Amino acid sequence: MIVTTLRRTLNVSASPSAPESHVSAASGLVRAGDWLYVVADDALHLAVFPATGDAPGHTVRLFLGELPDGHAERKAVKPDLEALCRLGPSAAFAHGALLALPSGSTPARRRASVLPLNADGSLAGPAHTVDCTGLYVQLERELLALNVEGAAVTGRFLRLLNRGNGEGGVDALVDLDLDRVVGGLDVGALGPETVRSVRRWELGEANGVRLSFTDASALPDGRVVFTATAEDSRDRVADGPVKGSAVGVLAPDGTPVYLDSVDAGVKLEGVDARVEGGRIHLLLVADADDPSVPAPLLEAVLPVPG
Secondary structure, rough: EEOOOEEEEEEOOOOOOEOEEEOOEEEEEEEEEEEEEEOOOOEEEEEEEEOOOOOOOOEOOOOHHHOOOOOOHHHHHHHOEEEEEEOOOOOOOOEEEEEEOOOOOOOOOOOEEEEEEEOOOOOOOOOOOEEEEHHHEEEEEEHHOEEEEEEEEEEOEEEEOOOOOOOOOOOEEEEEEEEHHHHHHHHEEEOHHHHHEEEEEOOOOOOOOOEEEEEEEEEEEEEEEEEEEOOOOOOOOOOOOOOEEEEEEEOOOOOOOEEEEOOOOOOOEEEEEEEEEEEEEEEEEEEEOOOOOOOOOEEEEEEEEE
C-alpha cells in the first residue's frame, strides 16, 4: 500500500468573481516552476498556489459567466474540467502551455481552456477557449460512454485516459497526434483528425468495485503515472460511494506495469509526478464530492524505480 501524507488544504483568497474560499472538487494538477495549478470540475476558474508553503492560492478565470450555487443546478451546467496537463514549447506557445480538458460526458461539457506559460512556469496571458466537440463526438463513437479524466504528453502523443465508471463505461487510452493538437489549439478547435488510437484496459477492482482512471502525469522516459478510483456510481455523471483509490504506472507503449492502493480513503482525481533522487515523487489532489470540504494536497513516493 502507498503511504500518503497531507501537505496542505487548497484554500484560496476569495474575489468578487470567485467568492469561494477553497477548492473543493479538485480534478487535475500540474506543477510548473514555483507554482501548482489545479482545476476543479465544478468551477470556471483555475486555482494557482505557491509550490511550497501553505499560503492561500488565487484564481484565474477560464470561462465567462457564473455557476448556480445549488449542487444539482451547478452539476447540470458546469464545464466539468477533469484533466490538466502541461504542453511543451511550440510555434504557438514559446514556453509551453497548460491545457485543461473537459470530461465530454455530456454535450455541455466539451469546452477546453489553454493558457500560455512563461519560461519560469508562471502564466503568460489569459485563457483561450477551445471547442472539443469534433474530437469528442469521434471519441464517443468509439467509447460510447465518454468520460475523459486524464491527459499527459508522451513522445509525439497527447495521451488521454477515459474513465469507465458506471454502467457501460470503458477504461481506455486515447492517443492524439500532438502536432495536430497544438495546431488545433492555435485555431480554437480540436477535431477527429487528431485521433491516432483507442485502446481499452481493465484495472481490476477495489472492495468489489471497478477501478477506473482519474488522472495522468508523464515521466521523462515516456512512462505515465496514473490515478484510479473505485466509485460505486450508476453512471459516468452520478456520484457514488468511494471504495478505494490507487496509483499505477503505464509503460511508454501504454501497458500497465504497476498498480497499488493508497492508504487515504479519498477519491483521487489529480496527480503530478516527477523523478527526484531516482524515485518517483507524487503530489495528489482529491475530490470529496462536497462543496463545503476543502480539497487536500497529498504527497507520496512510489516504491518503483524512477
